[in-house]
Amino acid sequence: xxxxxxxxxxxxxPFGRKKAPDGVEINFDQVYEQLLKPAVEAAGLRPHxxxxxxRGGSIHADMFxxxxxxEFVVADLTVDNPNVWYEIGVRHALRxxxxxxxxxxxxxxxxxxxxxxxxxxxxxxxxxDFDKLEEERNALIEAIRATLGAWRGRKASPxxxxxxxxxxxxxxxxxxxxxxxFWQALETWQSRVRVAQGRQRPGDILVLAEETxxxxxxxxxxxxxxxxxxxxxxARYALAVLEQARALDPDDVRCRQLEGIxxxxxxxxxxxxxxxxxxxxxxxxxxxxxxxxxxxKDEWTRLWKVHPGCxxxxxxxxxxxxxxxxRAAEAYVEAFxxxxxxxYPGINALMLxxxxxxxxxxxxxxxxxxxxxxxxxxxxxxxxxxxxxxSLVTRAELQLIEGEHDAALDDFGEATALAVANxxxxxxxxxxxxxxxxxxxxxxxxIVAEAERIIDAGERQLDALLGxxxxxxxxxxxxxxxxxHMVDKPDRETPRFPxxxxxxxxxxxxxxxxxxGVGPGDLGISQAASGGDLLFATACxxxxxxxxxxxxxxxxxxxxxxVSFAAxxxxxxxxxxxxxxxxxxxxxPDELGSGPEExxxxxxCNRWMLHSALSxxxxxxxxxxxWDGKPGDGxxxxxxxxxxxxxxxxxxxxxxxxxxx
Numbered sequence: 001x002x003x004x005x006x007x008x009x010x011x012x013x014p015f016g017r018k019k020a021p022d023g024v025e026i027n028f029d030q031v032y033e034q035l036l037k038p039a040v041e042a043a044g045l046r047p048h049x050x051x052x053x054x055r056g057g058s059i060h061a062d063m064f065x066x067x068x069x070x071e072f073v074v075a076d077l078t079v080d081n082p083n084v085w086y087e088i089g090v091r092h093a094l095r096x097x098x099x100x101x102x103x104x105x106x107x108x109x110x111x112x113x114x115x116x117x118x119x120x121x122x123x124x125x126x127x128x129d130f131d132k133l134e135e136e137r138n139a140l141i142e143a144i145r146a147t148l149g150a151w152r153g154r155k156a157s158p159x160x161x162x163x164x165x166x167x168x169x170x171x172x173x174x175x176x177x178x179x180x181x182f183w184q185a186l187e188t189w190q191s192r193v194r195v196a197q198g199r200q201r202p203g204d205i206l207v208l209a210e211e212t213x214x215x216x217x218x219x220x221x222x223x224x225x226x227x228x229x230x231x232x233x234x235a236r237y238a239l240a241v242l243e244q245a246r247a248l249d250p251d252d253v254r255c256r257q258l259e260g261i262x263x264x265x266x267x268x269x270x271x272x273x274x275x276x277x278x279x280x281x282x283x284x285x286x287x288x289x290x291x292x293x294x295x296x297k298d299e300w301t302r303l304w305k306v307h308p309g310c311x312x313x314x315x316x317x318x319x320x321x322x323x324x325x326x327r328a329a330e331a332y333v334e335a336f337x338x339x340x341x342x343x344y345p346g347i348n349a350l351m352l353x354x355x356x357x358x359x360x361x362x363x364x365x366x367x368x369x370x371x372x373x374x375x376x377x378x379x380x381x382x383x384x385x386x387x388x389x390x391s392l393v394t395r396a397e398l399q400l401i402e403g404e405h406d407a408a409l410d411d412f413g414e415a416t417a418l419a420v421a422n423x424x425x426x427x428x429x430x431x432x433x434x435x436x437x438x439x440x441x442x443x444x445x446x447i448v449a450e451a452e453r454i455i456d457a458g459e460r461q462l463d464a465l466l467g468x469x470x471x472x473x474x475x476x477x478x479x480x481x482x483x484x485h486m487v488d489k490p491d492r493e494t495p496r497f498p499x500x501x502x503x504x505x506x507x508x509x510x511x512x513x514x515x516x517g518v519g520p521g522d523l524g525i526s527q528a529a530s531g532g533d534l535l536f537a538t539a540c541x542x543x544x545x546x547x548x549x550x551x552x553x554x555x556x557x558x559x560x561x562x563v564s565f566a567a568x569x570x571x572x573x574x575x576x577x578x579x580x581x582x583x584x585x586x587x588x589p590d591e592l593g594s595g596p597e598e599x600x601x602x603x604x605c606n607r608w609m610l611h612s613a614l615s616x617x618x619x620x621x622x623x624x625x626x627w628d629g630k631p632g633d634g635x636x637x638x639x640x641x642x643x644x645x646x647x648x649x650x651x652x653x654x655x656x657x658x659x660x661x
Contacts, residue, residue: 007044007045007046007071007072007148008045008046008048008066008069008070008071008072009040009043009045009046009047009048009070009071009072009073009074009144010048010050010066010067010070010072010073010074011032011036011037011040011047011048011049011050011073011074011075011076012050012073012074012075012076012083012084012087012088012091013028013031013032013036013049013074013075013076013081013084014026014028014076014078014079014081014084015028015029015049016028016029017029017126018079018081019079020078020079020105020123020126021079021105024125024126025126026078026079026104026123026126027126027127028076028078030127030128031076031078031121031128032049034128034133035102035121035128035133035136035137035140036074036076036102036140038137039074039137039140039141039144040072040074040144042137042141043141043144043145043148045071045072045144047074048066048070050063050066050087063087064090064174065174065183067087067090067091067094067095068094068095068169068171068174069171070098071098071148072098072099072100072144072147072148073088073091073095073098073099073100074099074100074101074102074144075087075088075091075099075100075101075102076102076103077101077102077103077106077109078102078103078104078105078106078123088101091157092157092158092159092160093157093159094168094169094174095157095168096155096156096157096159096160096166096168097147097155097156097157097160098147098148098156099117099147099156099157100117100118100119100140100143100144100147101117101118101119102118102119102120102121102140103118103120103121104120104121104122104123105123117143117146117147117156119136119139119140119143120136121133121136121140122136186220186221188593189208189211189212189221190221190224192204192208192592192593193205193208193224193225193228194228195591196208196228196591197228197231197232198422198423198424199423199466200232200423200425200466201591201612202228202229202232202234202237202611202612202615203608203609203611203612203613203614203615204591204592204608204611204612205225205228205229205232206225206229206237206241206611206614206615207592207604207607207608207611208221208225208592209221209222209225209226209241209244210607211595211596211599218248219245219248219249219252222241222242222244222245222248223242223245223252223254223255223258225241226238226241226242226245226255226258226262227258229241230258230261230262230265231426232425232426233265233426233429234615235261235262235263235265235266236262236266237614237615238258238262239259239262239263239266242255242258242259242262246259253279253283253288256275256276256279257276257279257287257288257291259275260272260273260275260276260279260291260292260295261291261294263275264291264294264295264298265298267298267302269295269298269299269302272295273292273295273296276288276291276292276295277292280292284338285338285339286335286336286337286338286339286342286345287335287339287342289331289334289335289338289345290332290335290336290342290344290345290348292331292335293328293331293332293334293335293345293348293349294348296324296327296328296331297328297332297348297352299324299328300321300324300325300327300328300352301437303321303324304317304318304321304325307320307321314440314441315358315359315441315442318355318359318441319359319360322356322359322360325352325355325356325359326356328348328352329348329349329352329353329356329364329366330366332345332346332348332349332352333345333349333353333366333367333371335349336349336371336374336375340374340378341378341381342378343375343378343379343382343391343394344390344394346371346374346375346378347375347379347394347397347398349366349368349371350368350371350372350375350398350401351397351401351434353366353368353371354368354401354443355438355441355443358441358443359441372398372401372402375394375398376395376398379391379394379395379398380395382394383395387414387418388418389415389418389419389422389424389427390427392411392414392415392418393411393412393415393427393431395411396408396409396410396411396412396415396451397434399411400438400444400447400448400451401444403444403447405446405447408447408451409447409450409451409454412431412451412454412455413454415427415431416428416454416455416457416458417458419458419462420458420461420462420465423462423465423466425459425462425466428455428458428459428462429459431451431455432452432455432456432459435448435451435452435455436452439452475616476521476522476523476546476616476620477521477522477620478516478517478518478522478523478620478621478622479522479523479524479525479613479616479620479621479622480513480516480518480522480523480524480525480540480545480621480622480623480624481525481526481609481610481613481621481622481623481624481645482509482524482525482526482532482533482536482624482625482626483526483527483532483533483606483609483624483625483626483627483637483638483641483642483653484497484505484526484531484532484533484535484536484625484626484627484638484656485497485531485532485626485627485628485637485638485658486529486530486531486532486533486562486566487499487502487530487531487566487567487570489565489566490565496628496630496658497531497532497626497628497658498658499566499567501658501661502531502535504661505531505532505535505626505656505658505661506535506538506539508656508661509532509535509536509539509624509626509656510539510542512624512654512656513539513540513543514543516622518540518543518545519543519544519545520543520544520545521544521545521546522543522545522546523545523546523547523548523616524536524537524540524545524546524547524548525547525548525550525609525612525613526547526549526550526609527549527550527551527552527562527605527609528549528551528558528562528563528574528577528578528585529562529563530562530563530565530566530567530570530573530574531566531570531626532625532626532638534570534573534574534577535626536624536626537549537573537577537583538573538576538577541577541580541582541583544582545582546582546583546584547577547580547582547583547584548583548584548586548612549577549578549583549584549585549586550586550588550605550608550609550612551585551586551587551588551605552588552601552602552604552605552636553587553588553589553601554587554589554590555585555587559571559574588601588604588605588608592604592608600634600635600636601636602634602635602636602637602640603635603636603640604636605636606636606640606641606644607644609641610641610644610645610648614648614649618649621649622654623642623645623649623651623653623654624653624654624656625638625641625642625653625654625655625656626638626656626658627639627642627655627656627657628657628658628659629655629657641653642655
């Protein structure tokens with residue numbers, strides 16, 4: 001359900017009045033205002049015309065960015081304007097499709113442009129022919145829509161059509177000049193994703209993934225969101241985002257790798273191996289082979305954990321599943337050989353190989369001493385370039401495996417400090433899981449125990465920095481998402497939720513919560529408008545629940561629109577909720593920034609709340625509404641939330657109808 005931002009169309013054409021070959025003066029500004037601009041807008045794009053003062057031979061950097069990044073180009077080739085011909089040539093060189101050519105007066109365009117979509121229009125004495133204008137504008141609209149909807153592999157550009165092995169350039173490498181709206185939008189969006197990731201907010205990332213900055217950059221944005229969701233261990237949601245990304249570019253290597261990772265984390269190992277196997281056959285690169293090896297490691301871990309004797313004797317269980325363990329180690333060795341500079345497959349090959357030796361009592365034939373030396377060299381080289389958590393912790397794990405007590409703990413300490421500084425919970429969780437495995441198998445128990453204390457201390461620091469309370473679980477056991485009507489405003493013609501129904505509604509909400517069995521440690525999510533929201537919030541707090549309040553506007557605007565119009569009791573209830581230590585207020589413009597202009601803030605806030613609830617796990621979430629079952633007064637109301645719940649989850653929210661209270 002991507003909320004598409006409006007695509008940008010770059011209009012390449014002469015400006016003002018220019019003479020045709022026969023000497024008649026053509027009004028190109030009229031052509032733009034009455035033909036090209038309306039057609040582009042009707043096709044769902046936003047037209048942009050270059051600076052009329054551009055001089056021939058002085059091609060601005062922002063023009064190149066438009067020709068590269070604009071989703072669409074419309075060029076008017078009626079007269080032989082050097083700038084226009086030059087710019088359409090640049091577009092044809094940079095992009096394989098996404099252009100429509102228009103012209104008048106000529107019988108045809110040059111043969112070199114064969115294969116391009118062309119749309120002729122009619123001029124009469126230098127002006128548009130109004131008898132034909134509507135028909136020709138509709139034809140141009142259809143040409144634009146047909147080009148936008150064309151198969152992604154269609155190479156309409158004559159440059160790409162004649163050079164079938166030519167590939168479009170990586171747009172990220174072609175950033176030039178000052179920041180313009182393309183790059184600013186992407187950089188702002190990416191910054192928001194990084195902030196959401198640092199705050200451990202997968203719901204925020206899911207909203208941002210629906211609001212990619214423009215259509216050309218949509219693929220990069222979706223891929224960024226998928227990676228962030230994987231880092232937050234939300235593999236199922238990452239798969240949903242990757243499905244959107246792969247629809248745009250099914251051949252992208254990184255997307256296919258991320259899909260393999262996500263499938264593996266969903267324990268769909270056979271599917272993950274098939275995705276990565278096909279990619280590895282094409283590339284034979286170390287990274288893909290390493291990810292393929294990870295599917296074997298995860299499968300061994302699953303077999304080991306479900307072994308009937310694992311709880312009583314985990315070492316014996318590992319010995320019984322040693323064949324799969326050996327297969328995983330061999331797969332990592334193959335990946336390390338393909339790229340010896342990448343320490344990730346090397347450290348995994350070494351660790352699994354040593355575990356195999358430890359649990360079987362036999363010597364591995366994988367050449368673990370050479371692998372250890374290779375990992376040490378690769379990690380030291382990486383640390384010489386730039387100290388990162390992963391290079392430090394890799395060297396720490398190597399030293400742990402090889403029994404180097406003090407050096408291992410020093411590196412674990414430095415790596416943990418970096419993770420805390422970067423708010424990187426995923427990194428600490430990953431190391432914690434590795435150490436837990438080694439401790440369970442009684443491998444280097446003294447070093448492992450001290451390393452675990454270092455990682456645990458880092459996780460406590462990170463919890464404190466992120467606002468988690470030690471006495472509360474970070475992940476709630478149950479989540480209740482609420483949406484409900486405000487109490488009626490004084491000027492409301494048809495009553496929906498009168499003030500005198502408030503007490504009955506509050507009692508009914510309380511009974512619904514009791515029926516769900518919620519209590520301390522559980523989470524309620526709602527807005528805080530007078531009426532249903534504040535009744536729900538009060539009932540949640542009375543049961544010791546945590547509460548997250550989502551405001552679509554900053555507080556003064558929200559209070560004016562949704563609280564202060566009603567009886568004074570609602571402002572008092574709002575203040576009481578806000579002062580409670582178990583309540584977190586989240587302000588949408590502060591945390592997500594401004595959304596697309598065409599998206600209503602209440603619509604966006606509903607999606608924000610729902611994604612935040614679902615990111616805790618669908619099985620934990622219950623949905624409750626105070627709703628009369630009728631269409632809302634505008635976008636983003638209770639009807640909209642109920643529709644979203646049904647569409648995204650297939651479930652029907654519990655409905656409390658004010659009319660029958």
